Amino acid sequence: MKIIAVGLLALASLSAFGATLNYSATTVGGPTWNRPVEGTPPNSISGVGTVVAYDVLPFWVDLSGSYTFQNTGVTPANWDNYTFLYVTSFNPAAQLTNVIIGDDDNLVIGLSGFTTNLTASTQYYFVTTGFGNTDAGAFNLEISGQGNITAGQVNGQVPEPSTWALAGLGLAALSVISRRRK
16 A cells, blocks of 8 residues: 555656746747747737748647747857747747737847647747847757647647758658668
8 A cells, every 4th residue: 555655746746847848049040030028918020020930840739738838049159049938829920910929038038938828739849049139059949838739730740841851851760770681
């Protein structure tokens, strides 16, 4: 009986702390857009960040609740990053459609983030970009919250074309390996 009680206590502890997703990427060489300004939700387009490189992380969570996002500019050190959260879809040509929140500097330049409520099994897109047109670099993103955070598309959604291309390359590689073994 004690073993079961300890096991249940351990499960309760895990659910209280939730999970963390760490994601590292760069905006250097990425596609560009005219980013929105910060806000909840943002309500206008920037006059400074008109052709800014960006990176998009699609993700979803399995438990509704509060989640914290912290994005740190790492190379060059403390580059002036800017972040946005979109729900359902992200279209860089329709910057104000589906945007939930945007943040410039979270206390200091080089840190951007926020805490917001997310709904389970809903598709979200976290966009990392720069303040001005020349602001770009590598970054580390940490998302933490009550539930599991999964990078990619919500189960059942059709993957983006680039995902199909990667799947095709993977199948081709397996085919070559299979032929060599025979």
